Amino acid sequence: MNTKRHTKFVREGPYAAEVDVELIEEGNDWSPYLSLDDARKLDDVREALRRGDIPAASRLARVFSLTPVSR
Secondary structure, eight states, rough: OOEEEEEEEEEEETTTEEEEEEEEEOSTTSSSEEHHHHHHHHHHHHHHHHHHHHHHHHHHHEEOOOOOOOO
């Protein structure tokens, strides 16, 4: 079993977050996949952004405010 660091992006409303996770690579059809903890971390960040709870999301990820530049 090998692991590889990867950054996943989560977008909710006017916010985006970069979440660092580890992809698990094995020699099977399900590879690469996330650990249960990393999958929950992604869900927690998404929920926090959805609620507008930026401090909670910031504890788990790098959070950005999105600004449209054109229509």
